[in-house]
Each structure stands twice: as C-alpha cells, then as structure tokens.
Amino acid sequence: MVAMRQKQNDGKFFQTTKRGEIQELKEELHANDKQKQKDAVKKVIANMTVGKDVSALFADVVNCIQTDNIELKKLVYLYVMNYAKAQPELAILAINTFRKDATDPNPLIRSLAVRTMGCIRLDQVTEYLLEPLRRCCQDQDPYVRKTSAICIPKVYDINPELVEDQGFVDILKDLLGDGNPMVVANAVAGLAEISQTCGKDLLDLDKGNIHKLLAALNECNEWGQVFILDAIATYEPSGPNDSESITERVTARLSHANPAVVIAAIKVILRCMEHIENSEVLRLLAKKLNPPLVTLLSSESEVQYVALRNIRLIVQKRPGILASDVKMFFCKYNDPIYVKLEKVDIMCMLxxxxxxxxxxxxxxxxxxxxxxxxxxxxxxxxxxxxxxxxxxxxxxxxxxxxxxxxxxxxxxxxxxxxxxxxxxxxxxxxxxxxxxxxxxxxxxxEPEAKASMIWILGEYAGRIDNADELLESFLDTFHDEPLMVQVQLLTSIVKLFLQKPSSTQDMVSKVLKCATEESTNHDLRDRGYVYWRLLSTNPEATKRVVLGDKPSIRDDSQSLDKNLLDKLNSELSLMSSVYHKYPEEFVTRLTLATTTSADDKAAQDDDFDEEDRQARRREVQEELERGPDSSRNGTSAGGGGLDLLDLGGVGDDSPGTRNAPAQTLQKVAVLPSTQPGQHGNQGFAVSAAFTRQRGTPTLLMTFSNSSPGTLNGFAIQVNKNPFGFAPKEQLACPDISPGSSAEVSVAMAPGQLNSNTPPSHPLLLQVAIKTSLDIFYFHVQFDLSAVLLENAALSRDEFTPVWQRVGEAGQKVYSISIDRPLDVESVKSRLSLDNVHYVAQRQVDDGSVLLYTSAQTLNNCTVLSEVTVSPGSNSIKVATRTETQVLVPLYEAMLSKRFASG
The missing domain is CATH 1.25.40 (Serine Threonine Protein Phosphatase 5, Tetratricopeptide repeat)
Structure with a gap:
C-alpha cells in the first residue's frame, strides 16, 4: 500500500504545463532541503520523459550526485545517461563520483556506477571505466559481477580494440565458470553479443564448459536460461552419449512457462538429435517434443504466430514429431488471419x-x-x-x-x-x-485464373466440343490481356489447331499475327515465331513438341532449400526463423568507411585517364541498353549500381547546373549543346524540370537536336539518390530530326529513404541519357514539394502523439521573411501549394495565431510544424519537428522559396 501510494504521489511530477520552469528547477536543485532536492530531480526526469529539453540543467543535476540517498542517486544517474552525449564536457565532471561509487561498500551502488558508466557512450568516459570495471568483474558480490559482465559488450561496442587489448574478453570467458548462475548467464550473453559484432565465435565451448552451463541452467531466471540454451545450441556434441546427456538435462525446460525458454530448449534437442543414432531414443525425444509444441498454440496470438513459423521449420525437418496432431492446427473462429494462414500451411504439410x-x-x-x-x-x-x-x-x-x-x-x-x-x-x-x-x-x-482456364481448354480441346468458341472469345481482347494470358492463349490455340486443323486455321493465323507483328513483348514475339516456324516446316514434330507428355509436378510451394532449412533450424526463436530468410538478408550493420576529402577526390579525377573513362562509359551504355527493369535490381535506383558522377563530364561546374531550381512545369536548361569534359557530344540540348503530375513524381524534359544527323536509340538511367527514385518505364522518345525538338516525360517510382545517401541541399536528380550520338549527363534541381504527398494530412489525434514523441529535443525553430504581412488564410493557402496540410490552429494572448501543419514524403517520413502568424509582421516563425532530421533544411528551403515568391 505504501509503494502504491508513493507511485500515485509521483504522478504529480508529470504535470509540466507551467512556463519558465527551468529557473525554478535550478533553485530547487540547489536547495538545502534534501527532500525538496529529490522532488526537483523527479520533476526534471518527468520533463525529460515527456520530451522536454532539460539539458540546460545538466550541471545543476550532476551537483546532486554527491548523496547517500540511493533513490536520488539512481535518478541523477538516469539523467546523466540520457544527456551525456549532449553535454560531454560536463559529463566528465561526474567521472570522479562514478569511480568513487564503484568502490562503495553498498554492492547496489557499485553495480549502479559501473552500469551507468557503460551506458554513457563516450570515448572519454570509457578510459576511466576500465579499471573500475576490471575490479568489479572480480567483486565478491555476484550482483556486481553480473552487472559488470553485461557491461563489457557495451564498452566493446564503443571501443573494440581497447577491450581486446585490456583482456576483458578473457575475463568474460573466466566468468563462464563462476559459481553464481546469473553471472554465468550474463557472461554467455556478453560473449554472444561480442561474437556477433566481431564475426568470430568467442564462446569456445567444450565438454567442461557445457557441463558448467548446464549446471547453471537450473538456477537462472528465464532470460538467463534462454541465453545459456542458445549458447548450448551452438555446441557440436562429441558423440551419441554426449548428445543424450545434454538432452536429458535440457528436457525439463520443455515445460517452462516462458515460450522463449521452450523454443530454445527444442532447438538444443533438435541439434542433439542429429548426433543420435538409436531409433528408440529418437522416438522418445520426438514424443517429448510434441506436447510443448502443441502447448504453444494456446498462447496469445502473437506468440502463436512465432511458434507456428518455427513449427513449419521443425515439421519440414522432422515431420514425424507432429504427424498425429494435425487437429491441433485446425483454425478457431477467433484466430487472427495471420495465424489462420500459417495453420493451413502446416495442415497441408502434415x-x-x-x-x-x-x-x-x-x-x-x-x-x-x-x-x-x-x-x-x-x-x-x-x-x-x-x-x-x-x-x-x-x-x-x-x-x-x-x-x-x-x-x-x-x-x-x-x-x-x-x-x-x-x-x-x-x-x-x-x-x-x-x-x-x-x-x-x-x-x-483475374490473370492467373484466365491463364489456367485457357491452358485447360487447350490441353483438353479434343474433349471440349466448343473449345474453339471459348478460346476465340479470349482472342477478341488479346492485346488488352496481361502477358501471362497472352502467352497461354497463344500456346492453347496452337494446341487446338494441332487437334482440329480444319476449323481453326484462321484462328491460329490471327493469334500468330498478334503475337509476332503487333506485340511489343520480346518473349511473346519469340514464342510466336517458334510456333510459326514449327507449323510451317514440320507439323508432326510440332505435335510431339506441343502435345507431348508434360513433366509431373509436385507441391513444393512451402519447401525451403536444404541449406536454408538447416540454418534456420539452428536459429529457432530468432527473427530469421520467423522471416524464413538468412539473417544477412534483413540485418545490416553499419561499417566505418574511409571518406576522401574534396582535394583527394579532385586528384583522383585528374589521374583518371581517358582509357579508363571510356571503359566506364561502355559499362553505362550496356546498363542503359538493358533498360530500367534490369537496372532496378542493381544497387542504385535505375542506375545498375554505377556511380554516374565517376564517368567524367559531370562536374559541378557544368553550365546549367547552377541555375535556379526547376519550378512546376517551368523547365530549366540543364545541358547545353557543348558540354566540357565529353567528346563528340555537340548538337544535343536538354531542358528539364522535376515535378509532380497527377500525384506522380515526373521528370519533364525537352530534347533539342542541332546536330547534322537524326537522333534515336534513347535510354535513361538515374543515379542512386536519397529518395530512391528510378524510372517506372523505358524512355519513350521518337526520332528527332536535325533542328527539331521533342517533349518527353518519365514517371518516377520512389523507393525507401536511403540513409547511406542523405539528402543534400539543394536536392539534385543525377540523370544519364543515351542517344545515338553519345551519352549525356546532367543534374536536375528540385524542391522537397516534389516528394510530398497530396492527400496525407494527419488528423489531430494522429498529430499529437508524433509531436510529443519528437519533443523539443528534435525541434528546429527559424524565421522566414515574407514580402508583405499575411493573414492566416493566405499562409494556409501558400502552404497547401507545397502539399503542407493544415491540421489545427489556436490563438495566443498577443493576437498571433499558431497553425499546426503536417507533410508526408513518398517514403512515409512525416514533417510536422507550428507556424506562428503575427498580425502586421513581415516574417513568420516556423517550429519544425520530425523523426527524420535530414529533411529539416530541405523543408525550410522549400517554405522560404514559397513565401519569397508569393
């Protein structure tokens, strides 16, 4: 009751609606009354929790760290962990207290000091942490040792070389033999995390280590058991006896209440079963695995889904385990759809x-x-x-x-x-x-159903009396059908002709003409020509080819590749076992890349000789000839993975690239008829703009030909860019005769926001155009408005949680000059032109109106703003909040341009 009353009383600290609290909090933090000081720190933590920036109080809060009150010390440590990165110089001031607390008689304070220092991710702090951490790893209290064990991988993440040089990895290995099971579990977890980071197996498990881990297994809490079982699952048993010994000691975990422990234990047993040859032992183990797997299906829906995805792997590897329990996978009326779909798949497997x-x-x-x-x-x-x-x-x-x-x-x-x-x-x-x-x-x-029906009509044309009439009904709309249907219709009519040649000659002639002369698809045309030549040369051979026996099929839609299946069975309960993918396919780790300076880059460009330049140009030409479909599979959107900037002739000094940004439907010259750095490119000019047309990002271009010959063979490639833009289709441009020009538009498909290529200001789309004359490169400038959605306004209920979550820490405030004072409606009208949507407004005491707006990019990044419109003022104040901070300067530039131009 006392604890409950305390929690209810602490709720008052979250009522932080007063203005100008910072000064009041400073005074309270320096109060002589310890209770008042503790309440002040609680208020600071409450402000920090709801997203307010209280980093200005760093020195004042750290001043309270010298206290014997453990509750107050915990609060101060929490504050320091949160703001140390923002105030690294002041964080160093607390180091002496941390080091002193690491030798405190109270083990709770010792462990708290070490844990906090490990969570302050600063190199300066790491140097001071090493000695206290080494001492605490050998502390007589197990709670301190277990905290130190989990602190080592945190330090390793900051400075791997230092941890290895100072021997902390060996200290962790020594802790595997600790007498306290929780220390052992944390040591296992620490070594596993470091192993994953460095890519090497540091556990080095042998028979001695395995028995120590198994001994600690019974005494750990549930998460300690998961860590230990995951480690045991990586051990290669030395033989059948070793495997049986491990399974006997792990089997008790199958009845644990935590599903994570159960699946981890199943993973260990399945691994050991691979090394057991006795069929009776295998049968008994399979019988023991059955009940826990079935029990997992009575959990909540989310746990059920994870269990079902893992069960699919187990069933494919060892179907006998659940062969008699197919009824357990029958769907209940209230199962979510994602659970039902998984159950149906497992039913078909069993x-x-x-x-x-x-x-x-x-x-x-x-x-x-x-x-x-x-x-x-x-x-x-x-x-x-x-x-x-x-x-x-x-x-x-x-x-x-x-x-x-x-x-x-x-x-x-x-x-x-x-x-x-x-x-x-x-x-x-x-x-x-x-x-x-x-x-x-x-x-x-639907295409697949149509194609299937057409296949049936062609295959059984001899048994269906009106097969020709039915197929002819599809033939009337041949060019409107998807490719799948067209290909199947061509094959089926040829089959029909081979079975009923006298009555279907006109039909087969018509479909062959449609496929070979009127279709633009290469695959369809090629197949049409093959059938045409077969029919015109050797009808009997055609019958053997087209009407011959088909290879038998089998259902392998749910089967995984053996190597992938073995890998996933060794990683049960991990995300890869839910996705059914290799971890490398969805886990990416940031690597430190060496950056070259602008001078180094220029020197490299100078050394880039003409022979290398021509080789790279040939690579780009080959990519362009493949078209956008093949390019999109590359590393850059529509770019085939090639960096257009390294191909020469695309320097920032190229004329036209520094002109004003392209405005809506107003094209800007981006490529003159003579472009420095390229050879044989005279006579081709481009004006371009990047804008939105009917909700689609579109590149508008005008091509002008002043060369003596006709230009043709056009293709386009777009370099990798922050918003992942790539051409949706091939560049369609008619031949351009000398002295003529052509208007071209290319719809762009957006991708995910590319964190490796953050947006620059101004935004540039780097384009390569191939013609029969040469390959040309240019930049097109555009505003953020080109990537903002038209109909993506947030409601008030959606706006508020995002605004609060970002908080003042993620807020950028700036002023924008306007040509004349504007009223609220005029501001709203101008914002709407850039797809910045009105959400709400309120009036403050001085007569100003606060407009709340939202904007959303094609990549689902949201930008919120508070626009202050003051009567008679020649400027507006904008406060922007977004979880994607790289968009802030682009958003500011877009608004500045809009209000400057009117």
Whole structure:
C-alpha cells in the first residue's frame, strides 16, 4: 500500500504545463532541503520523459550526485545517461563520483556506477571505466559481477580494440565458470553479443564448459536460461552419449512457462538429435517434443504466430514429431488471419493418407467463409492436398466441384487455378470437372485464373466440343490481356489447331499475327515465331513438341532449400526463423568507411585517364541498353549500381547546373549543346524540370537536336539518390530530326529513404541519357514539394502523439521573411501549394495565431510544424519537428522559396 501510494504521489511530477520552469528547477536543485532536492530531480526526469529539453540543467543535476540517498542517486544517474552525449564536457565532471561509487561498500551502488558508466557512450568516459570495471568483474558480490559482465559488450561496442587489448574478453570467458548462475548467464550473453559484432565465435565451448552451463541452467531466471540454451545450441556434441546427456538435462525446460525458454530448449534437442543414432531414443525425444509444441498454440496470438513459423521449420525437418496432431492446427473462429494462414500451411504439410478426409472437410468449411484472403488460401490448399496425395485426389475434386457450384467469383477463380495443377499431376483423369469450369467462365477476370482456364481448354480441346468458341472469345481482347494470358492463349490455340486443323486455321493465323507483328513483348514475339516456324516446316514434330507428355509436378510451394532449412533450424526463436530468410538478408550493420576529402577526390579525377573513362562509359551504355527493369535490381535506383558522377563530364561546374531550381512545369536548361569534359557530344540540348503530375513524381524534359544527323536509340538511367527514385518505364522518345525538338516525360517510382545517401541541399536528380550520338549527363534541381504527398494530412489525434514523441529535443525553430504581412488564410493557402496540410490552429494572448501543419514524403517520413502568424509582421516563425532530421533544411528551403515568391 505504501509503494502504491508513493507511485500515485509521483504522478504529480508529470504535470509540466507551467512556463519558465527551468529557473525554478535550478533553485530547487540547489536547495538545502534534501527532500525538496529529490522532488526537483523527479520533476526534471518527468520533463525529460515527456520530451522536454532539460539539458540546460545538466550541471545543476550532476551537483546532486554527491548523496547517500540511493533513490536520488539512481535518478541523477538516469539523467546523466540520457544527456551525456549532449553535454560531454560536463559529463566528465561526474567521472570522479562514478569511480568513487564503484568502490562503495553498498554492492547496489557499485553495480549502479559501473552500469551507468557503460551506458554513457563516450570515448572519454570509457578510459576511466576500465579499471573500475576490471575490479568489479572480480567483486565478491555476484550482483556486481553480473552487472559488470553485461557491461563489457557495451564498452566493446564503443571501443573494440581497447577491450581486446585490456583482456576483458578473457575475463568474460573466466566468468563462464563462476559459481553464481546469473553471472554465468550474463557472461554467455556478453560473449554472444561480442561474437556477433566481431564475426568470430568467442564462446569456445567444450565438454567442461557445457557441463558448467548446464549446471547453471537450473538456477537462472528465464532470460538467463534462454541465453545459456542458445549458447548450448551452438555446441557440436562429441558423440551419441554426449548428445543424450545434454538432452536429458535440457528436457525439463520443455515445460517452462516462458515460450522463449521452450523454443530454445527444442532447438538444443533438435541439434542433439542429429548426433543420435538409436531409433528408440529418437522416438522418445520426438514424443517429448510434441506436447510443448502443441502447448504453444494456446498462447496469445502473437506468440502463436512465432511458434507456428518455427513449427513449419521443425515439421519440414522432422515431420514425424507432429504427424498425429494435425487437429491441433485446425483454425478457431477467433484466430487472427495471420495465424489462420500459417495453420493451413502446416495442415497441408502434415496431411497424410490417414487424415486427408478430416483435412479436406476442414478446408471445405474454411472455403465457405467470408474472409476473401482466407477463402482463397483454403481453396489453393485443397489443390495442394490433391497434388500431394493421389488417394485424396478424388475427394478433393468432389469438394472443388461443390465449391464451383457456389458461383462465388473468387472461389471459382482459385478453383480454376488448382484444377489446372491437378490435371497436370493426373492427366486424363477427373474430366467431370471440365463442364463445371466451362459454365463458370464468365466470372473469370483475374490473370492467373484466365491463364489456367485457357491452358485447360487447350490441353483438353479434343474433349471440349466448343473449345474453339471459348478460346476465340479470349482472342477478341488479346492485346488488352496481361502477358501471362497472352502467352497461354497463344500456346492453347496452337494446341487446338494441332487437334482440329480444319476449323481453326484462321484462328491460329490471327493469334500468330498478334503475337509476332503487333506485340511489343520480346518473349511473346519469340514464342510466336517458334510456333510459326514449327507449323510451317514440320507439323508432326510440332505435335510431339506441343502435345507431348508434360513433366509431373509436385507441391513444393512451402519447401525451403536444404541449406536454408538447416540454418534456420539452428536459429529457432530468432527473427530469421520467423522471416524464413538468412539473417544477412534483413540485418545490416553499419561499417566505418574511409571518406576522401574534396582535394583527394579532385586528384583522383585528374589521374583518371581517358582509357579508363571510356571503359566506364561502355559499362553505362550496356546498363542503359538493358533498360530500367534490369537496372532496378542493381544497387542504385535505375542506375545498375554505377556511380554516374565517376564517368567524367559531370562536374559541378557544368553550365546549367547552377541555375535556379526547376519550378512546376517551368523547365530549366540543364545541358547545353557543348558540354566540357565529353567528346563528340555537340548538337544535343536538354531542358528539364522535376515535378509532380497527377500525384506522380515526373521528370519533364525537352530534347533539342542541332546536330547534322537524326537522333534515336534513347535510354535513361538515374543515379542512386536519397529518395530512391528510378524510372517506372523505358524512355519513350521518337526520332528527332536535325533542328527539331521533342517533349518527353518519365514517371518516377520512389523507393525507401536511403540513409547511406542523405539528402543534400539543394536536392539534385543525377540523370544519364543515351542517344545515338553519345551519352549525356546532367543534374536536375528540385524542391522537397516534389516528394510530398497530396492527400496525407494527419488528423489531430494522429498529430499529437508524433509531436510529443519528437519533443523539443528534435525541434528546429527559424524565421522566414515574407514580402508583405499575411493573414492566416493566405499562409494556409501558400502552404497547401507545397502539399503542407493544415491540421489545427489556436490563438495566443498577443493576437498571433499558431497553425499546426503536417507533410508526408513518398517514403512515409512525416514533417510536422507550428507556424506562428503575427498580425502586421513581415516574417513568420516556423517550429519544425520530425523523426527524420535530414529533411529539416530541405523543408525550410522549400517554405522560404514559397513565401519569397508569393
């Protein structure tokens, strides 16, 4: 009751609505009354918690560190940890107190001092921390030793060389043999973290270490057990006896209440099972793994999802563990959709000749539901069961027929797709479903369903009386269909012709003409030419090629590559086991790159001889000829991974690049007819602007040809840029005769905000244009407004939490001069021109109005602002808050330009 009353009383410190509190807090922090001083520190922490900047009180708060009150000391240490980076010089003043506290008789204070020094991520502090840390690692109190063990990887993160040179890694290894289990667990966690950072295995587990870890396992708390089990899972047992010994001591963890401990224990047992040869022991272990896996399915939905993703890996590796428990994966009515989808996949993996009736009945029930995504998944899964088990196919076909008779659009479309797979797996069987599909053709409007139906019509043209009429109905809209449908339609009509040549000659001629003469797709044209030549030279050979037996298919849609599966099974309970991806695919670590100065760069450019320049130019030309689709797979958006700035002739001194930024629909000359640094490029000029058209970022260009010959063969490449812009399509430009010009627009697709290439001011889009004359390079300047969304205004409820979360620490305040005093509506109108959206407003005592606005980039970065409009003033005050600080100068420049131009 006392503790509860204390917490209720502490809530008053968060009422921080008063103005001018800083001076009052300073006075209270220097008060002689210790209780008043402690309350003042609590107020400072409360202000810090809600996002207010109280770094100005750093010296005053640190002055309170000399106290015997442990509660006050904890509060001061918390404040120092938060603001040490902002005030590194003042943080050094607290070092002596930290060092003194590290030798305090109270073990809580000793550990608190070491932990705080480890959390202050400053090199200056690290030097003073080493000696107290070394002493605390050998402290007689286990609480101090465990705190020191987890502090070492924090210091390693700041200065790896220093930690290795001072022997702290060896100290951690020694702590693995500590008598206290929590010290052992923290030492394991520390070594694992350092190993992950440096890329080397520092645990060096052997039989002796393993038994020490197993001994500590029973005494640890749950998270200590997870660390230890993860470490044991990396150990390679020396033989069957060693593996059995480990599993016996780990099995008790399978009944733990924490799911993380359970999955970690399962990971260890699965690893040991690989080294056990006795089939009876393996059977008993599999039997022991069954109940904990089933129990995980009764947890909350989020835990269920993680468990299910891990179970999919286990089932693929060892299907016998859960083979008899398929009913446990039947979906409940209140399961979230992401849990249902995982359960259906596992049901299909566990289906067998013994339980397929139950599974198909359950899937049929799901396919009658109302959730479209889940219904589609269920129908597809019925097909997967049929392809997987021949005995289940007859029953699956009957279920599919019942579903097709419902005439529900998306059910019929999915059924059509799975029936095609069944026909491929079991040709010339189950043809009773053909009539039902033909009757439902009018509801097919999705590419995959259409393509599947067309395949069926072509494959069974001899058994479907009106197959030619049905295929001809698709042929009427050939050029409007997606490529998938066009390719399938071409093949199916050729199959139809080979089976009914007398009545379908006109149809096959028409489809071949559409594919070879009227289509712009290379794949479709090539296939059309192949069929045309086969038909015109050797019809019998064509029959053998087109109507020959198809290779059998099997359902491997949920199967993972063996190497990936082994890797993921060794990383159960980690994020990679949830994503089903290698960790390198979604975890990136920042590396320190050596930066070259501007002088060094210039020297390198001078040494860049003409032969190298031409080689790089040929690389770019090859990239450009591949088009934007292949380029987008590269490291730069539309750039194929090549840095256009290193190709020569694109220096910042190039004429036209320093002109005024491109305004909406007003193009600026960016490339003159003679560009220094390039050869043979005379006679081509470009004017360009980067703007938004109908909500899409678009590069508008005018190409002018003053050369003696016609220009053609145009292609575009965009260098890597902060907003990830890349061309959505190939550059479409007609041939330009001498003395003529052409207007061109290229829609740009944005990517993720590139943290490795932060936005510069002004914003530049670096472009390369290939022509039959040469390759040309230029920059196009643009404003932040080109990447701001038109309809992305935040509501008040959405605005407030973001504004508070960023807080004053992330706020930038500046003033913008305006041509004349403006009223509130005029300011709102000008802001809206740059896609800065009005959220709310309020009036203050001096008559000024505070406008609250929001803007959102294509990369989902939000910029909030408070615009102060004062009556009769020739300036407006703007306070900007955003979690993406690199956008602040761009936002300020955009507003300054808008209010300067009117």
């Amino acid at each position: 289906v067998s000749d013994k339980n397929f009736d139950q599974v198909l009945l359950e899937l049929k029930e799901y396919a009658s539901g109302v959730d479209v995504e889940f219904v589609r998944k269920s129908v597809r899964s019925i097909g997967r069961v049929a392809v997987k088990l021949e005995r289940a196919c007859e029953r699956a076909i009957n279920v599919l027929l019942e579903l097709i008779e419902t005439k529900v659009n998306y059910v019929v479309q999915e059924a059509c797709v799975v029936v095609k797979d069944i026909f491929r797996k079991y040709p010339s069987r189950y043809e009773q479903v053909l009539s039902a599909l033909c009757e439902s053709m009018e509801v097919l409007d």
